[in-house]
Amino acid sequence: MENPTPQAAADAGTAPPMTPEPAVVSNPGPPVSTPELERALFAAAVTDDADSVRAAVRRGAAIEARDDGGRTPLVAATKANAAAAAAALIAAGADVNAKDDMQDSAFLYAGAEGLDEILAGTLGHGADVRSINRFGGTALIPAAEHGLVETVRTLIRAGVPVNHVNHPGWTALLEAVVYGDGSARYVDVVGQLLDAGADPTIRDSQGRTVLQHARGLGQHDIVALLVARDGT
Known part of the structure; x- marks a missing residue:
């Protein structure tokens, strides 16, 4: 027997078959950075905790966040000579040319101080070799x-x-x-x-x-x- 039309079903005293509602798919979007996550990222950066750097980035910490001195996590890691943390940040896409309030970038500071491992990482990821420091x-x-x-x-x-x-x-x-x-x-x-x-x-x-x-x-x-x- 064919399915009854809604009107025929109503005349017969029976309910028409129900069409299932489409499933609602939740899409939370990318994780959002928070001050707490950014503090965790900076702490991991300066203590050379590469695993915690990667974890904070996965949780959504802003990789180009700034501290009170205008430092990004990468600049902070570089100034702490935290080579493993710096490498993790560079691999995650940190800007090697971003400068802090003293006009130091990871590239400029690593070059000036002989931090050769970090320097190599910056050169491999787009360092501006013509960039200048606060002394020009x-x-x-x-x-x-x-x-x-x-x-x-x-x-x-x-x-x-x-x-x-x-x-x-x-x-x-x-x-x-x-x-x-x-x-x-x-x-x-x-x-x-x-x-x-x-x-x-x-x-x-x-x-x-x-x-x-x-x-x-x-x-x-x-x-x-x-x-x-x-x-x-």
């Missing part, structure tokens, strides 16, 4: 100042400009001499910079060349290196 300098300038041989090598290979002049009027080559002690590691740094095209004729804000500085500071090995490279 590239990452290479403080790396040279600190005599960080391997960091200087990494930054040169990454394409950081070697002849950039910062706000005080220094290049990486000038800072390696003026703030260095003429020891073997500074000789290495100076040699790397010269090999990469550093111009020894660029003068500081007072009109002095790097060779004049090296002579005045008694850095004999660097003087010999500069003279051999026509540093006049």
Whole structure:
């Protein structure tokens, strides 16, 4: 027997068959960040707890949240030399160029302080090698100042400009001499910079060349290196 129409069913005193209501599917959407989650993420970042970093991110913690100093979790991890946490944040998509209130990014700070593991992570994820710090300098300038041989090598290979002049009027080559002690590691740094095209004729804000500085500071090995490279 065919199914009765609603009117026929009503005439016969029977109810028409019921059409089931469509199921309501709950879609809660992505997790939402909260101050508590962000505090947990920052705490994990600075204590180098990579597992807790990943857990906080999965729960929805904002990866670009800012603390009172304008630091992101990645900048906070970098300044704590928390390499595992920094790697977890970078893998989760943290911006390696985001700067804090002091104009430090993870890339700039890692380069300046010789945090080579973190530096490599930033370079592998879009670091802006031409970015500058609050002194108007590239990452290479403080790396040279600190005599960080391997960091200087990494930054040169990454394409950081070697002849950039910062706000005080220094290049990486000038800072390696003026703030260095003429020891073997500074000789290495100076040699790397010269090999990469550093111009020894660029003068500081007072009109002095790097060779004049090296002579005045008694850095004999660097003087010999500069003279051999026509540093006049």
